[in-house]
Amino acid sequence: MFARPTRATGPVRSTRSIRGLAAVAAATALTAVAACSNPSSGTAGAKGAGESAVVGIAYEPESLSPLLGFGKDGNSKIFDGLLTFDAEMKLKPALASALPTISADGLTYTYALRKGVKFSDGKPFTAKDVVFTYQTILDAKTNNASRSELDAIKDVKAVGDDTVVFTLKYPYAPFAQRTVLPIAPEHIAGRQDVNTGPFTTKPIGTGPYVLTNWSKGEKIQFKANPGYWGGAPKVKKFTMAIIKDDDVRATRLRAGDLDGAILPPNLAAGFKGDKAKKTHAATTYDYRTVTLPTGNKVAGDTAVRQALDIAVDRQTMVDKILEGAGKPAYGPVPTGSEWFAQGTERTHDLTRAKKILDDAGWKPGGDGVRVKDGVRAEFPLWYVSGDKLRQDHALAYASDAKKAGISIKTQAGTWEVIEPRMKQDAVLAGGGAPGDPDFDQYLLLTSSLAGDGFNNMAWYDNPVVDKALQDGRKSADKSVRKAAYDTVQRELVKNPGYTFLTHIDHLYVVDDQWEGLTNQIEPHDHGLASGPWWNVEDWTPKK
Amino acid sequence: MARMAGRRALFALPILMAVTFGVFAVAAASPFDPVKAYTGTAGLTASEQTLAEIRANLGADEPFVNRWWNWLINALQGDLGDSSVMRQPVVDVISERIGWSVLLAVTAFAIAILLGTALGVLAGRRPGGWLDRGVSSAAYTLEAAPAFWLGLLAIWFFALELGVLPAGGLTDTASDVVTFDQVATHLVLPSAVLGVSQMPWFYLYVRQGVSDALDEDPVRGARARGLSERTVLLGHALRSGMLPMLTLIGSRVPELITGALLVETVFSWPGIAAATVTAATSVDFPLLAALTVLATTAVLLGNLLSDLLYGLADPRVGFDG
Numbered sequence: 072m073f074a075r076p077t078r079a080t081g082p083v084r085s086t087r088s089i090r091g092l093a094a095v096a097a098a099t100a101l102t103a104v105a106a107c108s109n110p111s112s113g114t115a116g117a118k119g120a121g122e123s124a125v126v127g128i129a130y131e132p133e134s135l136s137p138l139l140g141f142g143k144d145g146n147s148k149i150f151d152g153l154l155t156f157d158a159e160m161k162l163k164p165a166l167a168s169a170l171p172t173i174s175a176d177g178l179t180y181t182y183a184l185r186k187g188v189k190f191s192d193g194k195p196f197t198a199k200d201v202v203f204t205y206q207t208i209l210d211a212k213t214n215n216a217s218r219s220e221l222d223a224i225k226d227v228k229a230v231g232d233d234t235v236v237f238t239l240k241y242p243y244a245p246f247a248q249r250t251v252l253p254i255a256p257e258h259i260a261g262r263q264d265v266n267t268g269p270f271t272t273k274p275i276g277t278g279p280y281v282l283t284n285w286s287k288g289e290k291i292q293f294k295a296n297p298g299y300w301g302g303a304p305k306v307k308k309f310t311m312a313i314i315k316d317d318d319v320r321a322t323r324l325r326a327g328d329l330d331g332a333i334l335p336p337n338l339a340a341g342f343k344g345d346k347a348k349k350t351h352a353a354t355t356y357d358y359r360t361v362t363l364p365t366g367n368k369v370a371g372d373t374a375v376r377q378a379l380d381i382a383v384d385r386q387t388m389v390d391k392i393l394e395g396a397g398k399p400a401y402g403p404v405p406t407g408s409e410w411f412a413q414g415t416e417r418t419h420d421l422t423r424a425k426k427i428l429d430d431a432g433w434k435p436g437g438d439g440v441r442v443k444d445g446v447r448a449e450f451p452l453w454y455v456s457g458d459k460l461r462q463d464h465a466l467a468y469a470s471d472a473k474k475a476g477i478s479i480k481t482q483a484g485t486w487e488v489i490e491p492r493m494k495q496d497a498v499l500a501g502g503g504a505p506g507d508p509d510f511d512q513y514l515l516l517t518s519s520l521a522g523d524g525f526n527n528m529a530w531y532d533n534p535v536v537d538k539a540l541q542d543g544r545k546s547a548d549k550s551v552r553k554a555a556y557d558t559v560q561r562e563l564v565k566n567p568g569y570t571f572l573t574h575i576d577h578l579y580v581v582d583d584q585w586e587g588l589t590n591q592i593e594p595h596d597h598g599l600a601s602g603p604w605w606n607v608e609d610w611t612p613k614k
Numbered sequence: 615m616a617r618m619a620g621r622r623a624l625f626a627l628p629i630l631m632a633v634t635f636g637v638f639a640v641a642a643a644s645p646f647d648p649v650k651a652y653t654g655t656a657g658l659t660a661s662e663q664t665l666a667e668i669r670a671n672l673g674a675d676e677p678f679v680n681r682w683w684n685w686l687i688n689a690l691q692g693d694l695g696d697s698s699v700m701r702q703p704v705v706d707v708i709s710e711r712i713g714w715s716v717l718l719a720v721t722a723f724a725i726a727i728l729l730g731t732a733l734g735v736l737a738g739r740r741p742g743g744w745l746d747r748g749v750s751s752a753a754y755t756l757e758a759a760p761a762f763w764l765g766l767l768a769i770w771f772f773a774l775e776l777g778v779l780p781a782g783g784l785t786d787t788a789s790d791v792v793t794f795d796q797v798a799t800h801l802v803l804p805s806a807v808l809g810v811s812q813m814p815w816f817y818l819y820v821r822q823g824v825s826d827a828l829d830e831d832p833v834r835g836a837r838a839r840g841l842s843e844r845t846v847l848l849g850h851a852l853r854s855g856m857l858p859m860l861t862l863i864g865s866r867v868p869e870l871i872t873g874a875l876l877v878e879t880v881f882s883w884p885g886i887a888a889a890t891v892t893a894a895t896s897v898d899f900p901l902l903a904a905l906t907v908l909a910t911t912a913v914l915l916g917n918l919l920s921d922l923l924y925g926l927a928d929p930r931v932g933f934d935g
Binding site: 123125133134136139140143211212214215216217218219220222264266271272283284286287288289290292294308310312313314315316317319322325326328331484486487488502514520521524525526541546595596 | 889
């Protein structure tokens with residue numbers, strides 16, 4: 072923004088060279104300045120035996136309003152949804168008193184609400200708040216980018232004070248999973264501009280914690296809600312320090328300023344010898360994948376796709392790039408999930424990859440790159456600049472592909488540069504949403520969503536998959552759904568529109584002074600809910 | 615003097631208008647998409663329809679000239695609009711943060727000027743002496759060292775190795791009240807790093823000015839008349855040696871603002887810097903315009919200040935003469 076003024080060239084006359092003194096002098100200057108000040112200890116604040124927790128996170132939300140999308144996947148600390156997820160991502164009631172009753176045609180969901188719940192300002196929670204929340208999010212004037220997740224809703228209405236009925240446009244089996252989104256109080260949020268009103272930074276909810284202070288760019292602080300319907304949390308004060316730089320976060324954790332932090336694998340490894348801290352690895356749905364656009368003459372060729380799918384060495388990526396903190400990925404569903412289709416794992420097999428290409432008529436040219444009908448087996452692969460992890464994945468992928476005779480040029484760019492090229496060029500993409508297999512797969516693979524925003528970036532088009540995805544979302548019968556998603560995964564082996572590479576574990580290093588730390592299965596996003604503190608309200612101080 | 619200030623203020627208005635217009639034009643021409651910035655990761659799974667609705671709500675499809683004009687008219691009536699990216703009125707975004715940025719910048723500036731002047735006088739007294747050689751080479755090193763790197767170094771040394779100063783934030787991380795003591799301790803490292811990174815320019819100018827002045831006839835005359843070394847140094851040499859430095863004060867303001875940006879990030883200082891970057895990359899017109907006006911005003915004031923100081927320090931220099 073600012074033009075850097077021309078550098079004042081040093082007017083020093085005698086520029087005799089001085090050896091070695093420079094660094095010493097710099098340090099002296101720093102010390103001199105620091106010595107002028109009061110050196111009273113400023114590290115970690117007072118904490119009474121685990122009753123206060125301070126964690127470092129890399130991400131700061133723009134808004135704390137659920138109406139704008141905050142906490143939509145549950146676990147917002149300040150708010151509750153009708154339902155919530157446990158550690159295994161199983162639904163359990165929260166503001167609803169039980170799981171919903173679903174009509175036989177799968178079109179009506181009825182929720183009975185928990186009685187006696189109050190917002191932290193003392194006003195009662197009622198069915199009106201639920202209706203208000205959903206209707207506001209669905210309103211086109213509300214700037215909520217996740218609105219399409221609620222596409223299935225036709226109508227939501229309150230029956231008395233303690234029952235809410237949703238009517239759907241079409242049967243949508245995973246709908247209950249969507250109702251973990253937090254409920255906002257109508258008597259506050261309804262009286263102001265939903266997009267910029269004070270509620271977006273000073274929220275009031277029914278949750279286990281109450282926001283006490285949000286110093287933008289520095290920290291978000293909570294205190295336990297003494298009147299929480301689920302019982303007052305034992306950790307009385309909870310602080311999330313916002314530290315974007317990984318190294319600074321690690322440094323402040325080591326300095327005792329933080330009790331826990333999310334760290335990349337290489338920095339987390341530095342805490343292995345520290346007995347007072349424990350490393351928690353959260354398994355995730357967070358995948359890295361390469362889109363193989365159907366419109367590209369090379370990447371759209373089924374033989375090339377199949378060859379790449381087995382030419383890539385996923386285990387080495389996990390070992391080298393993720394330092395072991397992750398798993399090979401064969402589709403959006405992690406291998407550990409109950410929805411994973413056993414037997415769809417692909418082993419690294421370069422010889423077979425070459426044979427597939429040979430058989431399909433892709434013959435090696437003079438420079439080792441294969442050619443078919445005058446088309447060279449090459450295409451560009453884009454990744455977001457500045458994302459080291461994606462860069463490493465892209466480079467490893469290109470190097471594996473080269474061994475099979477496919478030349479992939481990796482290129483870095485911002486999303487603005489990448490987006491117009493997505494129809495033709497490959498992209499190193501990431502994503503992943505636990506909860507229901509429909510969430511990822513429908514958006515990723517449905518042919519009618521090709522090129523719709525960032526949905527189906529590969530323009531994947533497979534009628535068998537389209538049908539299976541429809542069956543999967545319509546049926547309430549779990550075995551029918553399982554069969555449908557098995558079909559999708561098997562089709563991805565026959566015609567992979569993406570090369571899925573890895574599922575990435577998220578690592579957290581936390582002081583060992585509490586009981587009850589677990590990890591939820593985490594999505595791609597690093598929201599506030601991620602990390603062992605997903606259930607900080609259930610932690611108890613260690614004796 | 616008052617007339618100069620008045621004349622400058624009169625000129626400031628068209629300058630500010632032109633600068634904000636320029637910023638709007640550049641932002642509109644940039645490849646950044648305000649809707650993409652607004653929606654973030656949620657936008658990656660949003661449908662075209664949702665994105666189009668948000669685009670319309672944000673008014674992002676209007677030509678920038680219209681948006682600039684509307685902004686200008688509203689701003690003149692005292693309405694700075696709402697920041698789209700912060701989901702807050704612009705006034706709130708700025709008033710929450712500006713104080714902490716000003717505190718950091720002013721402290722750092724004071725450190726840079728005082729330290730630079732003091733060391734400059736001492737070094738200028740004996741050019742080529744051990745102090746001069748040591749400090750000068752340190753100054754060149756610092757000129758080349760990014761403030762970001764200095765910040766990390768300072769955290770490592772003072773917070774980690776010595777454990778005497780906090781590593782970041784405005785107050786202790788667990789504390790939820792802002793007290794004078796805490797802010798003072800937390801201010802030390804960021805302001806020292808920012809100040810020390812700005813110090814070389816002041817130091818080098820003063821050092822040169824003083825050593826030149828010591829060679830000039832009036833100073834030699836004063837020495838010859840047997841005036842004390844102290845009077846010669848501070849009364850004569852420093853006075854003429856300070857002159858180039860005073861001009862420097864105004865021109866350092868932009869650099870100070872950009873330096874503060876990096877320092878605020880390293881130390882999680884809740885200032886305006888991060889908001890500035892976000893506003894620019896998200897094409898958040900209302901916030902960006904307000905911040906531009908602020909920054910331009912700071913630069914204009916900086917220039918005015920150095921001209922006033924110059925006039926005061928040297929009677930031969932007129933005010934806008």
